[in-house]
Amino acid sequence: MSRYNSRISEPKWQKKWDESEIFCANRDESKNKYYVLEMFPYPSGRIHMGHVRNYTMGDVVARYKSAQGYNVLHPMGWDAFGLPAENAAMEKGIHPGDWTYQNIADMRAQMLPLGLSIDWSREFATCDPEYYGHQQAMFIDMMAKGLAYRKSALVNWDPVDMTVLANEQVESGRGWRSGALVERKELTQWFFKISDYSEELLNALDNLDNWPEKVKTMQANWIGKSVGLEIKFPVTQKYNGFSEIKVFTTRPDTLSGASFIGISPDHPLSKDLEKSNKDVLSFNAKCRHSGTSQQDMDKAEKIGFDTGLTVSHPLNPKKILPIWIANFILMDYGTGAIFACPAHDQRDLEFAIKYSLPIIDTFFSIENKIKVKENAFVPPKTEIVEWVDHFTGITKASGEEAIDLTIKLAEDTGWGKSITQYRLRDWGASRQRYWGCPIPVVHCEKCGVVPEKKENLPIKLPKDITFDKPGNPLDRHSIWRNCSCPSCGDKAKRETDTMDTFIDSSWYFARFTSPRSNTPVDNKEASYWMNVDQYIGGVEHAILHLLYSRFFARAMNLTNHLPKKAIEPFNALFTQGMVTHETYSIPEASSIKRKVWYSPDEVHKKNNKILVKDTGKEAFVGPTIKMSKSKKNVIDPQDIIDQYGADTARWFVMSDSPPERDVEWTTSGVEASWKHLNKVWRLVVDAKNDTTSKNKEDLILERSAHRSINEVTKGIESFSFNKSIANLYDLTNTISKSKAGSGAKISALKVLSKLMMPFTPHIAEEIWEALGELELISKSPWPKANRELLESDDVTIAIQVNGKRRSLITLSKSLEKKEIESLALADENIKKILNGALPRKVIVVPGRIVNVVL
């Protein structure tokens, strides 16, 4: 009894929680619900410290809200489709499904000892046919509404692995797995019409008050709305039906400075020219080969090709501008063509200098003309500038005024129109992969692309596949592939593309509300549980996952799979920081640049040096970075739980850093957490053996406890868990030093254990029981601070003279300003400083400060 043993206590309480089913969520319309969700994990096989931090945060919120009387939903599942399973299949010869389900079992077994208040009865994996079957049904409904469609598009194609790669999977122009040069290939692919929602997804961000500003800004930038002018430039020659070039600009005010037209190598005109002109063909090929990776982009020099074709300037038909193909113009933004204004756009200027194209400054000042030789002058939008525009007649205007005038002129004359352009492109949803949700359509020679009949769902992945050849095994599985057409009954072939795994994670939160429903989502359950009240996860999902989910919720609503109230599914979002650790390394003898890395358990500390255990050599302490296998700075949660218990790990990850920032894992920090929990337990044992009777210290202790209730509650509410924990340390120290009677100490310890419960639930239960309580602390209500006890009658305030603290006095809170002032002036220290002088002014802020101004 004298020592707290987490190895015995933790499983004991986990079993009791499990038996009493207290974390099972049931719809109860009479109670307010609270839905806490952490981003579900990919079943890699092992949990890491990032998981521990993420799920502990969610658990603190869930347990706290539950204690506050909310009907809490806190589920867990698995984002189980994806490439790693196929890689494992290729490397180890295991079936991706077997590999995945084994990993899920392993990870669940590692998560259970954390004592999370999760409703495991709702668990599912996205690779369960029941789950992806509903996804297929929704896909069919979205096809019917035109939200899912097929089109031909340029994709990153890995010729060795024979699959499409996402942009993130292309490194320096090469496939991340095969190392093969990636080709840009035109393929017919499935898309979701997310672009229909550009405006709405952008506008709705304004209502997401409890999302981090940073994430909202990132999404807004990603959607990338720009308002501008689309201008038609008539082509002066007759060429294959290309009578005009449409360009998009956000700065129509610089139109008079246009010196040439630039088109993308992928522009229809460019593609047409390459058919008949070998030089164009080789130029375009050169452009397509570079340009995929970030590094290439940075270094990429601007190159161009003069097509020989020309257009006339809409403001002055006599003015003729050449059409160039230029590598810096993107086909998938705007019209894939620009008018170049070298004087007022840096990119255009670089290009113009290189190819000796005219630089036409439309601004009056001589200063500009000198500057413009190296740096383009971007006309300010708000400031009024002198103009020298012969075409529009503008002489003095701000950029904004000039833009408006030019747009009006264009619309009146008919050579242009105001349009809104978005950067957001439709969501490419198909992958040439096995381990994903099959797209439920068939290709029929007679009927074309036909959706499967819903009664045939789920279209299950075949189990008997091989990975001995590159490419998609579904393509080679002729039994699975060959089917009959749902429409005419003739022979047909199944679609072998599978869905992007981001689709799986775009609606799992809705499925959690009714995980066994025979429709994708049960309307009654979703109406009650949605929205997610608090969503917690890594900021790396700020754009893709969170934007896709926002779109998918709207698409589900349109296809009657989700109530209207859930179209913005996450009321509050919290993005937590990473878990980091120091790195240890020794440079290799052959090259200083190459290093041998050592894991934290391969080194030990001696005389302030880090020594490698095996060799005794000194290792260098490197930067503190995210735990990663390659740098070996990884701490396995399992080891920590085995050694110290889950409560210690939970307490530590929540203690030092604010949750949105990175937390550095340190051995000393973990040991301190462990020591602290043991200290709390000793206090409990001591208090029970204590015979001190009631005394005047009781009230002081009681006041401290109530102040802590207030502070810890505030900390949890504001996601400042580190502050809550600092306060719990404070309360522990106060109890430890208190001379109060045993009764008061026990009361204070009960408060302490309640406040600790969300963070360290096992030891909290153990204390609760030791102090004679029969109910589970996990079931008992959150304590309420008694306002009368929060503040004492006396208050210590500082007295400043000219803003510098000179003395402290303790006085009754109820005193009037005048009384405080005279007490302050009567203070010995203040009297000495004043030395008889009369203050000019005395500022009294009751309960805070007195400032004497001389």
Next chain:
RNA sequence: GCGGGCGUGAUGGAAUGGUAGACAUAACAGACUUAAAAUCUGUGGGCCUUGUGCCGUGGGGGUUCAAGUCCCCCCGCCCGCACCA
């Protein structure tokens, strides 16, 4: 380049415009111990002339009775996006 964030002891970090450094770690000293660990007590921004003194929240200026906090300029770091017309 554009957008967002940050800069406080040796370290992680506290501070509704009102006593800067709560709480924790590392370090040091003392108690207990044959000893170590554990535990307990204390010191813990800098400086000197040791006064209840002066300086101190990246640097400079400003507003205020009062600035880590608000405003302006500069420096540095981190994150995101990026030839987006």
